[in-house]
Amino acid sequence: MSPSQENLKQLCLELFEIDALKFGDFVTKVGIKTPVYMDLRGIISYPKLMDVLSTVINNYFTENKISGQSICGVPYTALPIATAVSVKYNIPMLIRRKDVKTYGTKKLIEGVYQKGDKCIIVEDVVTSGSSILETINDLKSVGIVITDVLTVVDREQGGRQTLKDLGYTLHSLFTLSSIMTILYEANKVKQDVVESVKNYLSENQVQAKCNNELQDTRLSTPLESRLSAAKCPLTTDLINIILKKKSNVCVALDVTSSKELLSLTKQLGPHIALLKTHSDAVTDWNEAVGNELVELSKEMEFLILEDRKLADIGATVGHQFSLISSWAHLVTVHSIAGPGPLQEIARIADERGEKRGVFLIGELSCAGNLIDEKYTQATLNLAQSFSSITVGLVCQSPSVLASSPGLLQLTPGIHLSQAGDNKGQQYNSPNEVITLRGADIGVIGRGVTQAPDPLAAVKEYKRVMWEAYEQRLK
Known part of the structure; x- marks a missing residue:
């Protein structure tokens, strides 16, 4: 020996x-x-x-x-x-x-x-x-x-x-x-x-949870090549918008007046793929506002995501979703309540003949949040079970969607200055979020809405974020 x-x-x-x-x-x-x-x-x-x-x-x-x-x-x-x-x-x-x-x-x-x-x-x-x-x-x-x-x-x-x-x-x-x-x-x-x-x-032989569709393959694969893996029709629509406009920008218009909401939308709409709203924070919201957003989305080619973060039993979520489904293409949903909310959203969309989808929240950008790795994995499992209505996940980590190229990663917390606020929000640079964290779409809020010139700001984010996406493919 x-x-x-x-x-x-x-x-x-x-x-x-x-x-x-x-x-x-x-x-x-x-x-x-x-x-x-x-x-x-x-x-x-x-x-x-x-x-x-x-x-x-x-x-x-x-x-x-x-x-x-x-x-x-x-x-x-x-x-x-x-x-x-x-x-x-x-x-x-x-x-x-x-x-x-x-x-x-x-x-x-x-x-x-x-x-x-x-x-x-x-x-x-x-x-x-x-x-x-x-x-x-x-x-x-x-x-x-x-x-x-x-x-x-x-x-x-x-x-x-x-x-x-x-x-x-x-x-x-x-x-x-x-x-x-x-x-x-x-x-x-x-x-x-x-x-x-x-x-x-x-x-007893086993296979790894991560297969040939590894995270690095997803990140280096162009969005057009991932279209075939998309099972939700709105995923296909959103990818096509991103590619046509060369924009992976989602702007969060967290404003409190409908006048400001519509004014900013008219300025920014041509340069974004996704508009994120909080309609319940708009003090004078009414049906006409939703209708005008829909017309703008058609004219300027973007989708509307209502960031309602639904999290209740199916019946309650159904009532909530019914109030926004006429104008919101997408809605954010917490997975904490299990399959019930997704079943109800899918049923309502099908009955009304509306093409609708959800972004499930797998991770949060705020400091001190209680989501752990086990919860994130359970959220991904739910997304895969409801792939016909799930466009993607809101998440922060590049490995979450490792084996799911048909789902899109939406990541909030982008700011060119990378400075946080005093309310728990954590910011990252566009390159960090797109290239390293694996986001397909990045969310910008105050970096645009509070800029001296919102239009100039969104154009700059659009340029920088698209360059980060192209760099990711190399």
């Missing part, structure tokens, strides 16, 4: 001794039952073992000629592993945040890097490879190159092949089979356990 093989055997046995390898009835992250579970989170309490692991990983890099400008651990368990390797062997490290910061620098990727740098991803355990793909997507969104991934344990359940199909090489210190062989030869497990795991692997 070579020195490296002997080191791997010893490392495996030490992991077994600290109970990092468990046998019994467990459920993995991807939701499948398993008789063996690798839990490497506890390794952080064993500094000497962490040191050994970092040495083994670095030796693997050297022996297999794997190199890069940096390494990045998949959050969260692999972070301390990558940190140990970084510190001991002087390899710069990057950190991928699971959620984009809403304060400070608002970075998705922490660390020092340049576009084109190569980064090695480090993972603890691979089953389907979905967590790795999420990290790859976010790193690639800022121009970092990924070719190699190293994991401590490959469970041999499909992750390696998924990554290979997408052009990435998965390296592993151990496979589940090699672990079982080492433990059996060391009299740590019996033959029946080895056979049980072997049978389990042959019967």
Whole structure:
């Protein structure tokens, strides 16, 4: 046995001794039952073992000629592993945040890097490879190159092949089979356990949640090429407007008088794809105002989004939607109430023969909001279930719509100055929102409505945001 093989055997046995390898009835992250579970989170309490692991990983890099400008651990368990390797062997490290910061620098990727740098991803355990793909997507969104991934344990359940199909090489210190062989030869497990795991692997293969329609593919795919994936007719209409006008601008006219609303619409309409309204904030709103907005939308070719953020039982949402459906092409809806509101909106639109759609709210731009990753994923699932009426999601992160090119990402909080207010609003630059955060349409409010010359302002946003979209495609 070579020195490296002997080191791997010893490392495996030490992991077994600290109970990092468990046998019994467990459920993995991807939701499948398993008789063996690798839990490497506890390794952080064993500094000497962490040191050994970092040495083994670095030796693997050297022996297999794997190199890069940096390494990045998949959050969260692999972070301390990558940190140990970084510190001991002087390899710069990057950190991928699971959620984009809403304060400070608002970075998705922490660390020092340049576009084109190569980064090695480090993972603890691979089953389907979905967590790795999420990290790859976010790193690639800022121009970092990924070719190699190293994991401590490959469970041999499909992750390696998924990554290979997408052009990435998965390296592993151990496979589940090699672990079982080492433990059996060391009299740590019996033959029946080895056979049980072997049978389990042959019967339980999984696929990553992220497939060939990865986030970076969505971002680098022109909107015209995504038309075929759109299932809501209004999605097609909106994309065609964006392409014809070369404008991915949504202006939020959060004003309180109908006179100001209509005046601004007449000025800005020719340069926008989407007009966002808050009709309930307009103190003198009446049916005639809605009718005039519709006529302007036809004349100037834009769609109207009423930002009502509906969130109630289906029957109540139905009543609310009925009041705006004659003039609002789109409405924002919270997913907290489940499918009921969408079912009712779809029914009403169908009965009236109106082409209508929704933007589901998957994330918010305001500081301190309570939406978490689980809620965002549930919102996406709902959008996919109601794809015939869902135009897209209001969200902030580039990976949310990774596997859904037929949905559009609407992202608020754009301002050229990037200064927030004292009421929780967080602003980002057009380039940040379009190029890095993955927005297909960006929302500008006060950057236009409170500008000395709103028309000049919207033209500037239109220019800058379209350039950011074109840059994203390169």
